[in-house]
Amino acid sequence: MSKMPSYTSTTNACKLCKPLGASIAFRGIEGCVPFLHGSQGCATYMRRYIISHFNEPIDIASSSLGEKNAIYGGGPNLKLGLKNVTSKYAPQLIGVATTCLTETIGDDVPMLLAEYRNEFGGSEMPLLVHVSTPSYSGTHMEGFHAAVKAVVEQLASDTIANGSINLLSGFISPADIRYLRGVCDDFGMATTILPDYSDTLDGPAENDYPLIPAGGTPLHAIKQMGGARATIELGATLPAESGGTVLLHRHATPLHRTGLPIGIRATDAFFALLSELSGRAVPAPHAAARGRLIDSMVDGHKYIFGKRAVIYGEEDLVVGLVSFLAEIGVQPVLCASGGKSGRFADAITAALAGLDCELPIVREDVDFFDIETLALELGIDLVIGHSKGYTFARKENLPLIRVGFPIHDRVGGQRILHLGYHGAQALFDLITNTVIDRKQSESPVGYSYM
Ligand code: SF4
Numbered sequence: 178m179s180k181m182p183s184y185t186s187t188t189n190a191c192k193l194c195k196p197l198g199a200s201i202a203f204r205g206i207e208g209c210v211p212f213l214h215g216s217q218g219c220a221t222y223m224r225r226y227i228i229s230h231f232n233e234p235i236d237i238a239s240s241s242l243g244e245k246n247a248i249y250g251g252g253p254n255l256k257l258g259l260k261n262v263t264s265k266y267a268p269q270l271i272g273v274a275t276t277c278l279t280e281t282i283g284d285d286v287p288m289l290l291a292e293y294r295n296e297f298g299g300s301e302m303p304l305l306v307h308v309s310t311p312s313y314s315g316t317h318m319e320g321f322h323a324a325v326k327a328v329v330e331q332l333a334s335d336t337i338a339n340g341s342i343n344l345l346s347g348f349i350s351p352a353d354i355r356y357l358r359g360v361c362d363d364f365g366m367a368t369t370i371l372p373d374y375s376d377t378l379d380g381p382a383e384n385d386y387p388l389i390p391a392g393g394t395p396l397h398a399i400k401q402m403g404g405a406r407a408t409i410e411l412g413a414t415l416p417a418e419s420g421g422t423v424l425l426h427r428h429a430t431p432l433h434r435t436g437l438p439i440g441i442r443a444t445d446a447f448f449a450l451l452s453e454l455s456g457r458a459v460p461a462p463h464a465a466a467r468g469r470l471i472d473s474m475v476d477g478h479k480y481i482f483g484k485r486a487v488i489y490g491e492e493d494l495v496v497g498l499v500s501f502l503a504e505i506g507v508q509p510v511l512c513a514s515g516g517k518s519g520r521f522a523d524a525i526t527a528a529l530a531g532l533d534c535e536l537p538i539v540r541e542d543v544d545f546f547d548i549e550t551l552a553l554e555l556g557i558d559l560v561i562g563h564s565k566g567y568t569f570a571r572k573e574n575l576p577l578i579r580v581g582f583p584i585h586d587r588v589g590g591q592r593i594l595h596l597g598y599h600g601a602q603a604l605f606d607l608i609t610n611t612v613i614d615r616k617q618s619e620s621p622v623g624y625s626y627m
Contacts, residue, residue: 188546191489192515195312197223198320199274200237205372207393208269210262212238214255215276230583231378231591238262242278251279252289259293263303266388269396273307280311306331316516318491321348322416329420336403336428341367342454343408345420347493351379352594364455369398379591403428407454410434413524414492437493438596440501466598474505477609482506486559487552489513489566490581496524503534505605510537510555517542545569576611
């Protein structure tokens with residue numbers, strides 16, 4: 178295996194900008210407007226990415242800093258921006274994320290927000306949450322988790338026992354969020370899912386454009402998260418400090434961390450946890466879905482067994498997918514991510530423990546130049562990840578199975594279901610049919626059925 182060359186440029190990054198992840202998390206909170214303390218260009222770039230994937234409009238406000246703010250500081254722009262957003266949108270919450278520029282010039286955002294509250298405070302003032310998201314030191318996933326932690330840290334205050342469950346579900350699709358909500362309902366558990374952008378980033382068509390779309394995690398529920406019975410936090414590479422650990426340390430809310438429930442084993446573990454917390458057996462429709470999934474695996478195994486795949490994207494998603502692929506007989510040969518949590522390789526090893534599967538090559542902090550170079554040496558049949566791998570897949574004439582974020586070159590990225598038995602079924606059918614389609618299109622005789 179060749180050693181990666183030493184160079185300083187990035188060729189088609191396998192990650193996105195840190196405040197972009199924070200903006201998506203803020204969008205999943207009721208009545209919230211995401212606000213970037215930085216230049217207009219940053220907000221425009223993020224809106225473009227989010228709109229292209231979710232096919233929904235998203236307003237991301239900005240303090241619109243210019244050159245002179247880089248010298249004199251962005252405080253006045255931040256305060257004016259907050260006033261404008263408050264009067265135009267009447268939000269319940271403004272989520273303020275910093276950018277590379279404001280982190281570099283060293284704006285003290287907590288102090289500026291304290292000044293703003295003193296200067297303009299009143300009953301009409303929305304809640305303000307701030308998060309530090311310098312993109313040169315992290316990815317969109319880190320920004321997402323940082324925003325969730327900031328929301329919990331700055332808003333969860335009520336510790337009166339309320340019997341509910343907190344579910345910090347990580348960066349998943351709107352379809353995944355809806356699925357989780359349904360599963361929790363089926364277990365009879367009152368659950369606060371944070372964040373919940375299943376409606377705000379995947380809502381119905383409306384005649385009038387709502388400045389703030391309906392939906393999102395209710396603010397009153399966030400304030401009560403400290404009184405929950407337990408917190409479930411999904412993700413295998415979560416930071417040491419997270420929303421879940423804040424609830425644990427500040428409010429003594431028991432914390433259960435588990436990977437994203439992708440594939441049979443991970444979903445079994447998640448459902449076992451829900452059974453334990455709810456005191457109920459796995460509801461019959463979900464047990465039946467599991468049975469159908471296994472039946473389909475038996476049926477389709479002959480098509481996909483032994484295929485070799487490269488998987489890339491957010492670390493937690495890749496960890497979930499890798500065990501699922503091993504379960505269905507696809508050999509994951511390369512797992513890659515632009516993230517660099519330092520926990521990626523261990524999480525992959527843990528996810529594959531006990532499965533009849535060779536350990537894949539694992540690379541964090543890589544771009545698509547790295548991924549392509551390695552993948553070609555390993556010999557692969559399938560590329561699994563988001564649209565940013567399209568160039569590489571097309572060049573090498575490999576089928577790309579689109580999962581995760583961002584999906585720019587297909588519709589329905591927001592409707593991809595990855596989680597649970599239902600998500601595994603959808604992924605299994607997609608992968609198997611892709612392999613069959615490739616075989617047919619490469620066959621000189623095509624296909625016929627007598
Ligand atoms: S990477 Fe930095 S400069 Fe670029 S859009 Fe993100 S915050 Fe702005």
